[in-house]
Amino acid sequence: MSGHDQPSGKPAWITWVALALMTTSSVASLRPSPTMAVYGLACVLLYLIPAVVFLLPTSLVSAELASGWSGGVYNWVARGISKPAGFLAVWCQFAMTIFYYPSLLGYVASTLAYVFNPALASSGVWTAAVIMVAYWSGVWVSSRGTKGVAGLASGGLIIGTLVPGALLVVLGIVFLGQGNASAAPMTADHLLPAWAGLASLVLIVNNFLSYSGMEMNAVHVSFLRKPGREFPRAMFLAMALVLVIFILPALAISWVVPGEELSLTAGVMQAFDAVFAKFGWQVLTPVIGIMLVAASLGGMLTWLAGPSKGLLLISRQEGYLPPFLQKLNKHGVQQNILVVQGLVTTGIALMYAFIPDVSSAYWIFSVITTQVYLIMYLLMFVAAVRLRRKDPDHPRGFRAPMLTTLCVVGFVASFAALLVGFIPPSQFGSGGTGTYVLIVAAGALGLGIVVPLLFYKLRKPSWQQQEEEVTS
Numbered sequence: 001m002s003g004h005d006q007p008s009g010k011p012a013w014i015t016w017v018a019l020a021l022m023t024t025s026s027v028a029s030l031r032p033s034p035t036m037a038v039y040g041l042a043c044v045l046l047y048l049i050p051a052v053v054f055l056l057p058t059s060l061v062s063a064e065l066a067s068g069w070s071g072g073v074y075n076w077v078a079r080g081i082s083k084p085a086g087f088l089a090v091w092c093q094f095a096m097t098i099f100y101y102p103s104l105l106g107y108v109a110s111t112l113a114y115v116f117n118p119a120l121a122s123s124g125v126w127t128a129a130v131i132m133v134a135y136w137s138g139v140w141v142s143s144r145g146t147k148g149v150a151g152l153a154s155g156g157l158i159i160g161t162l163v164p165g166a167l168l169v170v171l172g173i174v175f176l177g178q179g180n181a182s183a184a185p186m187t188a189d190h191l192l193p194a195w196a197g198l199a200s201l202v203l204i205v206n207n208f209l210s211y212s213g214m215e216m217n218a219v220h221v222s223f224l225r226k227p228g229r230e231f232p233r234a235m236f237l238a239m240a241l242v243l244v245i246f247i248l249p250a251l252a253i254s255w256v257v258p259g260e261e262l263s264l265t266a267g268v269m270q271a272f273d274a275v276f277a278k279f280g281w282q283v284l285t286p287v288i289g290i291m292l293v294a295a296s297l298g299g300m301l302t303w304l305a306g307p308s309k310g311l312l313l314i315s316r317q318e319g320y321l322p323p324f325l326q327k328l329n330k331h332g333v334q335q336n337i338l339v340v341q342g343l344v345t346t347g348i349a350l351m352y353a354f355i356p357d358v359s360s361a362y363w364i365f366s367v368i369t370t371q372v373y374l375i376m377y378l379l380m381f382v383a384a385v386r387l388r389r390k391d392p393d394h395p396r397g398f399r400a401p402m403l404t405t406l407c408v409v410g411f412v413a414s415f416a417a418l419l420v421g422f423i424p425p426s427q428f429g430s431g432g433t434g435t436y437v438l439i440v441a442a443g444a445l446g447l448g449i450v451v452p453l454l455f456y457k458l459r460k461p462s463w464q465q466q467e468e469e470v471t472s
Contacts, residue, residue: 014223016230020237022220025157026213026302027238028245030165030292031107034267036207036246037253040184041191047207047246051239054417055211057410058377059235060400061384062215067227067397068387073215073380074314080383080390084456087320089383091452092376094307098341098447099369101300102348105131106365107268108296114269115286115293121269124353124361131349134297139342142304143335160295164272164288165249171275172252180278184254208417209370210246214238215380227397268292308337319464320455326465364439367421371444374421377414381407 036043065076073093078086109130113120120126176182184190214235224230253262253271256278262270269289276282312334315321321337329335348365355361385407387394400406421444424436 012223013225014220016224016234017237019220019224019231019234020241021157023214023234023238024241024245025161026216026299027211028157028161028242029210029295029299030161030168030245030249030268031104031296032207032210032246033168033250033253034257034262034271036250037184037257037267037271038259038262040182040254040259041186041251043250043254044247045191047210047243047250050207050211050413051243053409053413054208055214055239055242057381057406057413058211059214059239060232061381061403061406061410063221063227063231063235063398064396064400064403065380065384065387066215067221067231068394070222072310073376074310076387077379077383080386081379083318085379085383087314087318087456088449088452089376089379090307090310090314091455092372092379092448094311095447095451096369096373096376097303097307098344099348099365099372099443100303101135101341101345102131102352103365103369104296104300105134105349106352106361108134108293111269111289111292111296114273115289118269118273124355128349128353131352132346134300135342135345135349138297138300138304139335139338141301142338143329143333144331156295156298160291160293160298161245164291165245167288168249168252168272168275171279172255175256175275175278182255183258186255208414209366209373211242212370212373212377215377221397224397228399231398304338308334308341312337315463316465319459319461321459322463326463364436364443367440368443368447371418371421371440372448374414374418375448378411378418381411381414 036046039046066072069075069079072090074086074090076086077089106127109127110121112130113123113126221227221231224234252275253267257271257274261274269285269292272288273282273285276284311321312326312328316326325334325336325340327334327336352361384400385404388403422437422440424433
């Protein structure tokens with residue numbers, strides 16, 4: 001979803017409210033609600049902490065960078081640190097999607113199971129089949145250069161997030177209004193999460209990924225009439241909407257469904273099923289399932305084209321990827337990158353079929369996704385501080401207040417989250433701590449550091465495309 005689609009000549013202005021809604025649609029979802037519902041009233045705090053130490057710094061810092069330098073995260077980090085660091089940043093932004101799709105589509109599989117047969121939700125074979133069919137269908141749609149993918153995503157926000165989320169909250173309130181006791185205690189002494197050692201911190205880490213993606217929308221800052229004033233407004237409105245979408249449905253689930261009955265992947269549907277059962281409305285469960293799937297698939301399509309496009313452009317200019325991965329099809333889409341990514345996604349999908357506990361597999365992929373993405377954020381915060389020092393007079397449409405403080409807070413929070421990701425969550429049933437740490441470390445280091453390093457070391461001058469080929 002690039003902000004550079006405007007026709008030449010008169011700029012296509014967007015309002016700050018429109019930007020806030022676009023940002024909300026790319027960040028907010030009902031997916032994490034059941035995971036957080038386990039914590040009852042404490043989920044409020046578990047969402048607010050990452051919002052203050054991560055969402056706020058990433059939003060404001062990326063806004064300054066986007067309003068001063070086009071070209072996204074590669075250009076910011078390349079100018080602030082170095083070109084190899086820029087490649088690492090754009091690679092991590094792309095690589096996180098490799099594990100993001102299996103976890104997103106794993107959720108789609110368990111949601112669809114409730115439309116056909118809820119018992120399928122815990123079947124690895126079913127999950128693997130859905131992941132493969134959905135991903136390759138997405139590649140087929142994207143490779144045709146289909147216009148209107150962004151429309152699918154914003155439609156998905158309303159159909160698959162706002163409507164079901166509001167329904168969940170209203171039914172939750174009605175449930176309490178009928179005199180039923182809340183499944184989770186709602187008293188002030190439950191505001192703080194029960195401390196289960198370091199494992200409690202792991203859930204906060206997953207919330208960091210819930211908030212990621214703000215830097216993608218910072219590219220639109222130049223389309224505001226008064227970016228200095230309007231961008232912070234858009235970000236604060238988006239933050240408020242995102243918090244409401246995350247917190248209220250999670251609370252509603254915790255009122256109706258006891259925590260020990262929630263599964264990490266099937267949670268949303270399970271919650272709807274349990275809520276509808278209280279009202280004798282279970283006939284609506286499949287309808288909600290289809291709405292949630294529509295939202296997830298719309299979101300997948302917007303993510304499918306974005307990060308790989310960024311990686312492709314940089315690789316053609318600097319020769320970072322072999323020519324095979326730089327090829328475009330007749331619609332100008334980086335089909336080979338999507339296909340190779342699809343082969344990896346298929347491999348991961350098959351692992352779902354063989355790992356007995358689907359919930360644990362889903363969790364591990366979510367954590368690896370977070371680890372890889374956090375590397376990109378660490379680089380972005382360092383680059384922002386260095387650019388402010390190296391190039392203080394460079395024109396910026398928006399200057400983040402207390403930039404250094406924001407970057408330090410964001411960097412420390414991201415680094416802490418990176419370390420915490422190596423601790424198994426309390427719900428992680430199968431295998432010992434050692435196995436968990438090994439899998440996560442291998443996934444994060446291999447995908448986030450080793451692979452881009454190999455591409456960088458093995459690159460040849462012939463991999464670089466001529467300037468006119470790049471722009472054509």
